Every structure is written in structure tokens, then in C-alpha cells.
Amino acid sequence: MADKLTAVLVGCGGISRQWLRTVTQLEDFRLVSMVDLDETAARRRAEEFELADVEISSDLEATLERMQPDIVFDCTVPTAHYPVTLTALEHGCHVMGEKPLADSLDHAREMIAAAEAAGKLFAVMQNRRYDPNIRRLKAFLDSGVLGRLTTVNCDFYIGAHFGGFRDHMAHVLLVDMAIHTFDAARFLMGADATAVYCHEWNAPGSWYDQDASAVAIFEMTDELVYTYRGSWCAEGLNTTWESDWHIIGEQGSVTWDGAEGFKAQVVDKAGGFFSEWANVEVPEVDGPTKHGGHAGAIREFVDCVRSGCAPETICHDNVKSLAMVFGAVESAESGQRVEIIV
Numbered sequence: 088m089a090d091k092l093t094a095v096l097v098g099c100g101g102i103s104r105q106w107l108r109t110v111t112q113l114e115d116f117r118l119v120s121m122v123d124l125d126e127t128a129a130r131r132r133a134e135e136f137e138l139a140d141v142e143i144s145s146d147l148e149a150t151l152e153r154m155q156p157d158i159v160f161d162c163t164v165p166t167a168h169y170p171v172t173l174t175a176l177e178h179g180c181h182v183m184g185e186k187p188l189a190d191s192l193d194h195a196r197e198m199i200a201a202a203e204a205a206g207k208l209f210a211v212m213q214n215r216r217y218d219p220n221i222r223r224l225k226a227f228l229d230s231g232v233l234g235r236l237t238t239v240n241c242d243f244y245i246g247a248h249f250g251g252f253r254d255h256m257a258h259v260l261l262v263d264m265a266i267h268t269f270d271a272a273r274f275l276m277g278a279d280a281t282a283v284y285c286h287e288w289n290a291p292g293s294w295y296d297q298d299a300s301a302v303a304i305f306e307m308t309d310e311l312v313y314t315y316r317g318s319w320c321a322e323g324l325n326t327t328w329e330s331d332w333h334i335i336g337e338q339g340s341v342t343w344d345g346a347e348g349f350k351a352q353v354v355d356k357a358g359g360f361f362s363e364w365a366n367v368e369v370p371e372v373d374g375p376t377k378h379g380g381h382a383g384a385i386r387e388f389v390d391c392v393r394s395g396c397a398p399e400t401i402c403h404d405n406v407k408s409l410a411m412v413f414g415a416v417e418s419a420e421s422g423q424r425v426e427i428i429v
């Protein structure tokens with residue numbers, strides 16, 4: 088592989104800005120082409136970032152044949168992740184794509200098999216893992232202060248008036264947003280989902296065409312239970328985009344507001360009707376920690392392409408978060424508890 092890595096970015100809509108802010112700043116790295124079905128979208132974005140040398144195209148296949156880049160960054164809509172990823176892998180490229188990994192579990196499995204067959208990395212953007220606050224909570228949980236974890240609850244209430252494709256999308260909250268929260272839950276617990284029961288609905292007054300509210304109960308490995316309550320049409324008293332968390336262990340509990348608000352208590356003296364509890368700090372991580380959202384995830388991926396290591400959000404792991412989404416969707420549609428099989 089040449090010292091200078093080359094990349095093609097495909098899908099030049101809203102989120103591509105986040106990617107380009109980092110991709111254009113990487114050292115020993117060259118973005119050679121930007122592709123979008125709508126060529127004017129690609130041209131507009133290239134002009135915005137003053138990328139005069141970048142080739143603009145609406146034909147991914149022809150671009151990959153001509154440019155033979157090392158990497159494809161996939162910022163297309165969810166339904167296009169499958170064809171774009173397969174095309175990129177067939178052309179010998181490593182792929183990092185936007186969440187969700189795929190629009191179905193069957194497609195996800197095919198994409199993972201294709202990455203294995205090609206011997207290339209395929210990772211997914213889960214930018215919310217690259218946040219010092221979630222890292223701080225994870226370090227606190229891993230320290231064992233709360234004892235063995237038993238229960239994790241989180242609330243996501245955001246009244247987002249997007250306009251555009253989300254207003255009409257099926258299972259919009261579960262498929263487009265809850266993937267972030269479910270992935271964060273797996274990360275914090277160090278556990279995977281084994282079954283789910285989910286109820287989904289479109290609340291009166293919702294400005295979405297389809298269900299934008301959901302409640303889900305997940306059975307997790309290690310006998311953990313994780314509950315999710317979410318709405319994308321909640322006016323007032325919104326939570327952070329990272330959700331509001333309440334986590335219980337055998338020896339204490341912690342709450343996290345998704346930003347810098349932490350509260351924790353542990354058992355100081357047991358034996359009474361109520362134990363005596365002591366407030367404890369959730370310490371900041373001592374030393375460097377993953378951060379930077381999109382920038383952190385992209386930099387890690389590019390480092391892994393160079394070193395041959397696996398990035399944290401590699402498809403083999405990320406598919407376990409995607410399986411929570413599609414398990415919840417299946418449960419909501421069937422009204423039944425659904426076993427989660429990756």
C-alpha cells in the first residue's frame with residue numbers, strides 16, 4: 088500500500104459535512120473523488136470545502152475502477168449501504184459507512200461475509216462512542232464500584248422537526264436513532280441482547296407519518312435487563328441526544344444525563360430497612376480517551392487501515408447492535424417477544 092492513502096466519499100448529503108471536516112485534514116491522505124447519484128450535491132459539497140482537485144461523479148463503479156482508492160467512505164441513505172458497500176469491497180476497498188450498518192440483518196450478514204472474503208475492513212460510524220463522557224461512565228462501571236450490574240434503563244426524548252426522509256420512514260425512531268442508544272447500552276454493559284419485547288406507536292400530535300415512539304425491554308447476557316423508552320416527537324423537557332441513563336449494580340447506582348451530569352451512590356452500611364448510602368464521584372478518565380465523535384472514529388479507522396488492527400466499530404461487533412434494532416422492529420410488528428440471533 089502506498090504511503091499516501093486515497094479515498095472516495097459517496098453520498099454528499101447532510102452528514103457528509105461532518106466527514107469532510109476530518110477527511111480533508113488527515114495527513115498522508117488524499118480524497119480523490121466525491122460521488123452522489125445527484126452530481127450537483129457532490130459538486131456543491133466540493134465547492135463548500137474548496138476541493139477543486141477532487142473528481143465529481145454519479146457513477147461509483149466507474150470511479151472505483153478509474154481511481155482504485157484504498158478506502159470508500161459511505162455517507163449514503165440506509166437503503167444504499169448494502170449496494171455501495173458490496174461494490175466497494177468488490178473493488179478491493181476498505182469501507183467505513185454511516186450507521187445503520189444495513190437496512191436488514193440479511194443484508195448485514197452478506198456485507199460482513201463480503202468483507203471477510205475480500206480481506207478488507209468494514210466498520211460503521213457510531214460516533215457517540217467517541218465521547219469522553221461515555222468513556223468516563225464506562226471506566227466507572229468497569230472499576231467495579233457498583234458491583235455486578237443488574238439493570239440499565241434509559242430515556243430518549245427529543246422533539247426533532249427534521250423534515251425530509253425521516254418524516255415518512257417506517258420505524259423511524261428505532262431504525263434511524265435507537266441504533267446509537269442500543270450500541271451505547273451494549274458498550275456500557277459489556278453485554279449483548281438475547282431477546283426483546285417492544286411496543287411502538289405514533290403518538291397523537293406526532294408530525295411523523297409512522298411510529299416515532301417506542302418502549303423496549305431487552306434481556307441481555309449476564310442476566311442483565313435493559314429498558315429503552317424513546318420518542319422523537321416529545322415537546323419540552325428534552326433529554327440529551329445521548330439519552331438519560333439510570334444504571335443499577337448490586338452495590339450501588341449511577342445516573343448519567345448523557346452530558347457531564349453524573350450522580351452515583353454506593354452502599355456504605357448494610358443491614359437496616361434501607362442501607363446507608365454514600366455519594367461517590369464518577370472520576371474523569373485519567374489519561375487520553377477516545378473522543379471527537381465523527382473525527383475520532385474516522386481517525387481510528389484510518390489508523391487501523393494502516394496498522395491492520397480492527398477498529399472498535401468493526402462490522403462483526405456492530406451487527407450485534409443492529410440486531411437489537413431489527414429484533415425490536417420485529418417485536419413491535421408481531422406483538423411478541425423476539426429472540427435476538429445475530
Ligand SMILES: NC(=O)c1ccc[n+]([C@@H]2O[C@H](COP(=O)([O-])OP(=O)(O)OC[C@H]3O[C@@H](n4cnc5c(N)ncnc54)[C@H](O)[C@@H]3O)[C@@H](O)[C@H]2O)c1
Nearest residue numbers: 098099100101102123124125128162163164165167185186
Ligand atoms: N452518525 C450520525 O450521527 C448521523 C447523523 C445523521 C445522519 N446519519 C446517517 O448518514 C446517512 C446519510 O444521512 P443524511 O442525513 O446525510 O442523508 P441525505 O439524504 O442528506 O444525504 C444522502 C445522500 O446520499 C445520496 N445517495 C443516496 N443513494 C446513493 C447511492 N446509491 N449512491 C450515491 N449517492 C447516493 C443522496 O443523493 C444524498 O445526496 C444515513 O445513513 C443516516 O442515518 C448519521
